Amino acid sequence: MPLVTSIRTSTRNRGSRRTEILEAAAVLFAARGFHGVSIEDIGSAVGISGPALYRHFSGKDALLAEMLLDVSERLRSAGAQVVTGTGTPDEMLDTLIQGQIAFALSHPALITVHDRELGNVAEPQRRAIRRLQRLYAEEWVTVLSELHPACPAADLRAATHAVFGLLNSTPHSAGEVPHETMAPLLHRMARAAFAAIVSGR
Amino acid sequence: MPLVTSIRTSTRNRGSRRTEILEAAAVLFAARGFHGVSIEDIGSAVGISGPALYRHFSGKDALLAEMLLDVSERLRSAGAQVVTGTGTPDEMLDTLIQGQIAFALSHPALITVHDRELGNVAEPQRRAIRRLQRLYAEEWVTVLSELHPACPAADLRAATHAVFGLLNSTPHSAGEVPHETMAPLLHRMARAAFAAIVSGR
């Protein structure tokens, strides 16, 4: 019995509820972990209550899976666009870094959930998410390998994950520094970290 | 009815069971999150079953709290020793980085739990853990502020957390590269990242 009858006039607001739920769930999952959040919690965060979620998702697991799949896909496709496009490897790396920073700063909860909760996704979709994550990381590694041809790919992979850790730290140290300061700071640190890969003492 | 009667001869192995439990729990918490692990899971991981844990800890919450308190305390005290000792700021920073890397490489599960699960600790002890974490970070900031006197403390704090993210990434990208390669790589990247704090383009 929705007391507030739909304010939205027409077109039925396609999918807005789904994304609204996904966003609220991301914040809750980031704060308390997947198993620490109940269906009722998520529902009441968007003003509906409990089992109404099943009108939009087939279950809690499916909700998490879709969230992670969506994030992984967005990152990977943004990355692919960079690598496909024109530019020197150096410029590509800058663009990749900038994209990751922009995403981490604007969707901190999603980033947090993204690298914490994969273990709670069941096997059919787990593999798909892992694959997208791997593809995304491989794009970074490909660019890096042009800048450091002598460096073993395994090291480049490790360095990439380390820089992901650096860039994704924003959700944890959030609020203290404005984005306009944070973004260039992180960018410089990431560039410098990559430049230090070379094993020259 | 312990079929295997105590192999340990004497002195009752003070507290060995406690630490054994803490270590097993850390691995499980890191993999599936605090709420994703049951008391029964932890018990069977150390060969006892379920409620036997209550002979060692007053509850699941207390177990997590003690785990985080212990890690935070170990890191902070190691950090304090560095800062108190002699040496140039540059050397101190190297020592701090080295200590963090050594800890992250040898206790990946603890590091993971440490920066994920604070939100699941209740308020009396949450504050204590936060305090230790803050003190530890402040030690890094103090050293950094001698190297970058012109830089605002807030930026140094953000940079410190970013480097924590970089160094603590090891658990996620583990196994691919041997420690002997990983440790110096991370060290170089961390040093370079800190050197890039200076806002000079």
Add this chain to the structure above:
DNA sequence: TGTGGATGTTAGTCATCATTAACTGATTCG
């Protein structure tokens, strides 16, 4: 020798939670 404490065990208990059922009001569209 036998008593007490430390450690376990198994069998409840009580809450919480994901999911399903049954039912209701609106909107759209023929």
Add this chain to the structure above:
DNA sequence: CGAATCAGTTAATGATGACTAACATCCACA
């Protein structure tokens, strides 16, 4: 105007899980 579909609601249901109770061993030691 209906009838269908969408998007909610509240009330079960069934599992799981934290914690407690009652009971058993073993070891140290007086």
